[in-house]
Amino acid sequence: MFTSGGPLGHDFSEKNVSNPAFYAPADCTTPARYYKCCSRCAVISTDTADLFEDGDALGHDFTVETVSDATLYTPVDCTHAAQYHKSCARCDAISTDEADLFASGEMLGHSYNDNGFCVRCDGYEAAMLNADGAYEISNAGQLYWFAALVNGTLADVDQNMGANGILTADIVVNETVLDADRNLISDPSNLRKWTPISGVEGDNYANYTGTFDGQNHTISGLYFNDSKTSVGLFGKVDKATICNLGVIDSFFQAKVEVAAVCGYSYYSAIKNCYSTATINGTEEYAGGICGRQYYSTISNCANRGRVGGVKNAAGICGFGYGGIVNCYNMGTVTGQAICAASSYITITNCYALEDSASTYYQASKLSAEAFAIGEAAYRLGGDWGQNLSSAVSAQYPSVGGPKVYQCNFYLSCDASDTPTQVYRNVNEDIVPAHSYVNGVCKNCGYFRNNVGTHLAGHSLTLNGSIGVNFYMMLDPRIVADDSAYMQFTLPDGTTKVMSVRGAAQDEVDGEQYYVFTCQVSAKEMASKIKAQIITDTVKSTVYSFTVEDYANEILDNSDAYNNYTVGLVRTLMQYGTYADAYFAGETLGATKEMSQVTADTLAMEVYVADGELPEGISYYGSTLLLESDVVLRHYFKVAKGTDVSAYGFTGNKGNYYYVDLAAGFGVTVADCVIGDYTLKYQPTCYVRAVLESEAAPENLKQLVTAFYLYYRMSQMS
Ligand SMILES: [Zn+2]
Ligand SMILES: [Zn+2]
Ligand SMILES: [Zn+2]
Ligand SMILES: [Zn+2]
Structure with a gap:
């Protein structure tokens, strides 16, 4: 045996799942792992480079709700609690799936500033619905909320196109929209933009159908600048009523139907509104109050803002069908003063500042002075008024301002000159004060007491009976007054009247007096008689006097009078005294003078009858x-059946017919004539x-004796 070359080494390519080969169990992201083994010798590798995976990873178990910066998804805000991602129960993994979010904590709720906008999210404070079914709007946020509601x-x-609104305060949306020349400020980028109530064309476009009452508050600082249609505080209204508000310091520029109050008014009414806004219509229908109206009315409205437009621009309404009543324009308008001329519009009692517009269809032109002095307010009438007091000196009319009256301004204190017209908050002509000297105006002769003066002292008149002449210097107004009369009230309560027109005049010491004569009977000489000048509007002082007072004055100053006068007065008084006694059923003693008068001394006084x-x-x-x-x-007995109609009897008592003949003092008594019969009979x-x-x-x-003595004296004149 010998070896040749090196050993083969292991071939760790075999994936045998077995306990000896186990390296790590499966977890969230990795399946279970094992060492590979050698394909030739089954030796198991111990090198982590020879690992293999078996089965599936477990996947994360995102069930743990951990609040931390790491898990935060969206922070808490006004209307939502904070949201977080869930974490894996097995590992540190945090889900990125929006399905694994959880909310924690409370949402913040809005925090509104004084103007009704949320300081965090700019959300709108809701307007509150009152018991009358109207939303009460007290700040800009609530106005925006109301617009969003509609x-x-x-x-x-839910949307409510018929919501009713009222303003309970002046509303300021932006602090300054226009500069002093009524141009949009140079940098409007920070201005809050307005969306008209009813939205704008192509974007939540609605018709407003409710009633909106500004309660004489203003809305200030609206800003709209976009190429849209139907733009204003309101965009498009249908059978709506908008009243009692002013749109000030605002700018509206749009394409068609643009105005301060309402872009397009359909079968609606705009009342008691005014504008100082700047309006510009880049295509058509621009108005101070309304851009265009259809069978609608605008009444008691005023434009003092600037209106410009390419076509159909006007101070009140760019163009329309219907009526415009009691309105005025003082704003600068490149177009009509009130409304475009057409047969569809009826313009009634409307006024325009001269030189304010290009044309003045059915508008009366007035000068700036006529506006300033109250003439415009007077002519507008109705609810229009203007505070003309020098402290305020409003330069134009306002609905609800102090009422203005047209009054006469006279240069003479008796208002006898032709007056000029002036306008006042009181319905009172202006007449210079009188210059009274001793109660009489030295300029016009009017009396301070409106009546005149009674001349101290009287005179007696004896033409037919005893009379007291009551002298009065009269105010010219009394003399000219047909209703003026002198009323005498006699002691028995009866009254006698004499018209001033019919009074005689007499000159005393160069002054002209009116003379009123009151007849009195002898028995009333000591009793008070009252005299009073009365007209439809004036009652003078009551003057009271007695004949006796006057007589005593003469008797007390007898040196100043002639014997005849003194004697007359003395016998008059005597006559009065005995008349009073007789009618009272009393008997006085006779004076020596009286006792010398007897039937014998009067033996010559017999009547003579002829015929x-x-x-x-x-x-x-x-x-x-x-x-x-x-x-x-004189009484005559008349036999029954006798026709007496030809004889002029004064009256009769049964068969006794009588003839009355005046027999006063100083009077020649007429003969009594009955047919051919003449009776001459003196008192x-x-x-x-x-x-x-x-x-x-x-x-x-005694009475007839006293009468005789007085009568005799009176005949001596
Ligand atoms: Zn091997
Ligand atoms: Zn995990
Ligand atoms: Zn908020
Ligand atoms: Zn006078």
Whole structure:
């Protein structure tokens, strides 16, 4: 035996699974491993280079939930808890399969800033639905939320195109969108963009059908700049109502139907809204309030912003069917002041600042001054107002502002000049104050008391009866007033009126007085009489006086009067005293002067009758009525069946017909004529008859005596 060459060495190529060949069991990623053995000699290798695998690896068992940075998949956020990968129960492996995720911990929930946006995710604070079925919006986030609600873009809330909204505060989306010239700021990249309520064309495009009431709040800082259709605070509305809001410091640029409040209004109403936004329509239909409307109305709206457009641009509504009522434009418009001219639109009571637009279809032009002084607010009327107080001095009308009245401005204190028109927050003409001197305006003669003055002192009138002449200097307004009258109230409560128009005038010491005469009976001479000037709107002071007061004044100053006057007044007073006693049923003593008057001293005072009384009529007797008017009454007895219609009787008591004749002081008594019969009878005849009568009571005799003495005195004039 000999060997030739080296040994063959082992050929470790045989894969025999056996316990002696076992190297390592199967694990997650590697099957069980064995050493190969030699194909010639069955020796088992011990070299790990000669290993082979048998069977399958176990695969990972991703069942362990370990929270660690290594296992973190997505961190916690507002609406999700943190998510982690599960780990292998056998090894350190961490799954990369999204099927093996687990969540741990709580989601954060949103954290809203004051403006309603989440500080972490920019999510919108939900607006709260109130008891009236409207979403209350108090910040920008809630406005965006409301838009998303209508547009159907809220993750967890169904779309509601008819949601009602109200503003409960002024809303500021962006702090500054426009510069002082109403241009978009030079760098708008940080501005929050707006998506109109109703979305935009081709992207969640809805019709808004609800009611949105701004409650007179503003929305500020909206920014939209994209080549879209139907753009504004609202995009497209259908049978909706938008009211009581202002869109300010905002910029909307779009292709078609672009405006501050609403891009396209269909069978809807926009009321009490205004805009100071800048609008630009790059193709057609741009408006301050509405881009285009169809059978809709815009009322009480104002544009003070800038509107530009290629075609159909206007201050209120670019183009439309329907009505525009009580609106105005003060903004700079490259187009119509109110709305494009067409037979489809009715523009009523709308105004535009002159030079604000290119054309003014159915709009009345007013100057900046007319807007500033309140004329525009007055003409707009309705709910429009403007604070014209010098402290505020608003330069344009606002809905809900203090009401504006058109008033007259006079240069003369009695408003006698032709006034100019002024506008005020009070409905009161402007008239210069009067310059009163002793209660009378030295410029116009008006009295401070609106009536006039009563001349101290009176005069008596004796033309027919006792009268008191009441002198008044009257305010020109009273004189011109047809309703003005003097009312006398007598002691028995009865009133007598005299129209101012009918009053006599008398000049005293160079002044013109109106004279009102009040007749009084002798028995009332000591009683108070009241005098008052009354018109539909004015009642003067009540002046009160007595005849006696006036008489006593004369008697107390008898040196200043002639004997006749003094005697007249003295006998008048005496007459009054005895009249008062008689009518009160009392009897006074006679004065010496009175006792000298008897039937004998009056023997000449007899009546004279001439001619024949007609058949059936006989003279019965006469009496003297000593009331406020002194009247002689002659009675005639008339036989039954006698026709007296031709004789002019004043009246009758049964068969006794009478004739009344005025018999006052200073009056010549007329004859009493009945047919061919003439009765001449003076009041003194009656006096004599009473004094002669045995049946006449003493106080009547005294009364007629006092009357006689006064009457005699009055006849001496
Ligand atoms: Zn071998
Ligand atoms: Zn494993
Ligand atoms: Zn959030
Ligand atoms: Zn005056």
